[in-house]
Structures are given as structure tokens and as C-alpha cells.
Amino acid sequence: MLENIFNQSGQGSDDKALSNIRVLDLTRILAGPWCTQNLADLGAEIIKVERPGNGDDTRAWGPPWLPGQQKDLPADSSYYSAANRGKRSVTIDITTEQGQALIKRLARISDVFIENFKVGNLKKYGLDYESIRKENPQIIYCSITGFGQDGPYSHRPGYDFVFQGMGGMMSITGEKDSLPGGGPQKVGIALADIMTGMYSTIAVLAAINHRNKSGKGQYIDMSLLDCIVALGSNQITGYFSSGNVPARMGNAHMSLVPYGVYPTLDGHIIIAIGNDEQWQRYCSVIDRHDLASDEDFTKVTGRIVNRERLDANLNQTMQTRSSADWLEVLEKNGVPCGPINNYEQVFQNEQVIHRKLKVDLEREDGARISAAASPLRLTSTPPTYDLPPPVVGQHTDEILQQLLNVDDGELAQLRKSRVI
Structure with missing residues (x-):
């Protein structure tokens, strides 16, 4: 091996x-x-x-x-x-x-x-x-x-x-x-x-x-x-291509939503949805079929345009369960996600140890x-x-x-x- x-x-x-x-x-x-x-x-x-x-x-x-x-x-x-x-x-x-x-x-x-x-x-x-x-x-x-x-x-x-x-x-x-x-x-x-x-x-x-x-x-x-x-290559290439100067967005992503830090019952976790298929899977796991069928959100472009309304909905839902609960069910269903570890937690992680x-x-x-x-x-x-x-x-x-x-x-x- x-x-x-x-x-x-x-x-x-x-x-x-x-x-x-x-x-x-x-x-x-x-x-x-x-x-x-x-x-x-x-x-x-x-x-x-x-x-x-x-x-x-x-x-x-x-x-x-x-x-x-x-x-x-x-x-x-x-x-x-x-x-x-x-x-x-x-x-x-x-x-x-x-x-x-x-x-x-x-x-x-x-x-x-x-x-x-x-x-x-x-x-x-x-x-x-x-x-x-x-x-x-x-x-x-x-x-x-x-x-x-x-x-x-x-x-x-x-x-x-x-x-x-x-x-x-x-x-x-x-x-x-x-x-x-x-x-x-x-x-x-x-x-x-x-x-x-x-x-x-x-x-x-x-x-x-x-x-x-x-x-x-x-x-x-x-x-x-x-x-x-x-x-800064990818941001710089975007600037040269569009003429738009990149700005600070905190934990948000300019081209993907949801892709950021979301509050839970006892902390925060990262959700990183990279395509429309993952979006549908995520909505199913969190039991928000209404968001999955909403035409404003079915495509990534729509989720970007309607970012604030979508994030408000997701924040409300994600706060109903603990970080550990969400991570377990999301990982089980192949939804890209992760914890926000301090360095003590990093070196307690089983993959890091392995x-x-x-x-x-x-x-x-x-x-x-x-x-x-x-x-x-x-x-x-x-x-x-x-x-x-x-x-x-x-x-x-x-x-x-x-x-x-x-x-x-x-x-x-x-x-x-x-x-x-």
C-alpha cells in the first residue's frame, strides 16, 4: 500500500x-x-x-x-x-x-x-x-x-x-x-x-x-x-478580463452560492456547493425542497443574483442543528462541507493523524x-x-x-x- x-x-x-x-x-x-x-x-x-x-x-x-x-x-x-x-x-x-x-x-x-x-x-x-x-x-x-x-x-x-x-x-x-x-x-x-x-x-x-x-x-x-x-493569479486574471477590481467579500465567493460559513446551533461550519447537482443534494439533506424547486435558485447564476435572500433562508435552517449533526449528515450524503478547526483540533483530526x-x-x-x-x-x-x-x-x-x-x-x- x-x-x-x-x-x-x-x-x-x-x-x-x-x-x-x-x-x-x-x-x-x-x-x-x-x-x-x-x-x-x-x-x-x-x-x-x-x-x-x-x-x-x-x-x-x-x-x-x-x-x-x-x-x-x-x-x-x-x-x-x-x-x-x-x-x-x-x-x-x-x-x-x-x-x-x-x-x-x-x-x-x-x-x-x-x-x-x-x-x-x-x-x-x-x-x-x-x-x-x-x-x-x-x-x-x-x-x-x-x-x-x-x-x-x-x-x-x-x-x-x-x-x-x-x-x-x-x-x-x-x-x-x-x-x-x-x-x-x-x-x-x-x-x-x-x-x-x-x-x-x-x-x-x-x-x-x-x-x-x-x-x-x-x-x-x-x-x-x-x-x-x-x-493572486485567479483574481488578477479576472480583473484583466473584466476591468472590475476584486473586492473583499469576507467568507463569501464571487462565483458560487452557497459557498461560505453558515451558523449552526452551537457554532459555524463551511458549506461549499460547487455545482447545481450538489445544490439539489444539499437542499434534500436539509429538508428545504422549497429552495430546490425555486427557479431563482436552481441555477448558480440565480443563486448569485439572489444571494442575500438565499443566505437568509439557509442561515435560519442551519441554526436548527449542531455543527456535529450537520457535518455527519452532510458528509454522509456527499455534500462538500467542513468544520472550522483551531490548531488543537487540527492535530486531533483522524486524517491529519493518519x-x-x-x-x-x-x-x-x-x-x-x-x-x-x-x-x-x-x-x-x-x-x-x-x-x-x-x-x-x-x-x-x-x-x-x-x-x-x-x-x-x-x-x-x-x-x-x-x-x-
């Missing part, structure tokens, strides 16, 4: 999809680390370069903090841990000449170089693409910034919230302005960061495949603004990390979770000694000079 194939464990390193790929990771916060965590889950070796001392900014983005850490070690946030499993951490001060030399030596033996510094920042350290390409002509170099490497905004800083607003997402998210609580809303996760990490993963994999065919590396320019705009969407890891310092598993399902090379998110600088000596042949004396000198 596929279940057994997907859930197999005990892979050797050579069985992993990206076991032959080494990534030099100079990213922090979320978009870049999300990309490199995807690559790590697929078996790539990730060398996470951090500042000596505090490391990645998000280590301090708490509470919540990781449970179980030793008291004599700096606490790490759960935010950091959500995007940094599968990596080894080395601390190097890239503002020093010795630190820059170490990065270049690591770049010579790496396949991919990923960074998310402000435009031009790494050039002053001799770590920009042109400089790194001289060290390794086949390097795939991916830069992740807010606005991209060129254009009038390229030098501006920016965070996810800014891009959700600027890129149009908040113009279609939230309740209608005419209703109580109406107005723009951001999505509840850092959507621009996550999607940029995902698009960056795709770009890196495409560049790896191209290099396999051509022997050539290349430069990748990724932008949070570009990615959040691209994410799909093993929770992964548990433990660090050597005793910190316990539970997180969402990778959704990727590959039969031969499924994701693996070999390394928990590292303590800052945990692997500095190991990496420099094993990969660069740095001896104990040089390590001591680098540490004394605060390069590492």
Missing part, C-alpha cells in the same frame, strides 16, 4: 532526493530559511551561516520558547524552530576578512548559495554573485529580497505585512467594508514569506536540473512582492520541537527529519574541520579574533 511506502523510515543518505546537494545558507527570518528547510527535508546538506553570538534574528522572536532547554543556554523561539530543521549551524562574522575567506572556501565546495541580505550589502564584503562565481563558476546563487534586485523600490526594506498590503492580498481579504468588522485584513500567517520560500525552492531545483544538463550555474533573483502578486502531519524532534540540549511535517509525498525519496533545528554555532568546529581542514590552532585563532 502507498501508506506503507510513504511512511517508510531508515533511509540511507544516498536514497534521499537531494543527497548530492550542498547548500550554503546565509538566510535568516523566514522566506530564505523556509526555502532551505524544504531542501533539507529532501536530503540536501544545509550549512546555515549565522552571526556569532545571537545568530538568526528569529531565535529571539518569542514567546513561545522551546520547552526543555538547558538553563545555561540562550533560549530559542518556536518561530525559529519552525523553519530551520535539518540544518547545521556555523557562526562566521562575514564583516571580517577572515570570515569572508571562510565563506568563499565553503562556496567553492557548495552547489547552491542562498542569501537574503539587502540589495548590495554582500558586495561590500566580496560575497555577491560575481565574486562567488569567480570562486565556483558552477554555483547556483539565489538572492531573496523584498522588491528584487532592480527597479525604483529595490533598495527599500520590507516585511511580510507590507507586501500583503502592497501586493493586493489585503484588498481581497476581510469582511465587506459595509458590514460590521469590515475592512482590510492580513492573512494569519506570513504568506508572502512562505510563498517566496516555496517559489525559491522551485527556482533552485530548476537551476540544479539546468546545471545537470548544461554544466552551468546561474543567478536567481527572488522578490517577496513578485511572489505575493503571483499568488497522514502523520506532526513531526517530533529533540535536540541534544533537551529542547523538544514539534512542528508541521513536510506535505511532500514522494514514494522513493520521501522527506526525512534527521536533524533538529540547531543551537547557534553548534556545528562550527565540525564543519570547518571536516570540510575546510581547519586545524585546532586555526580554530583557536579564529575564535580569539571573534571571527567564529
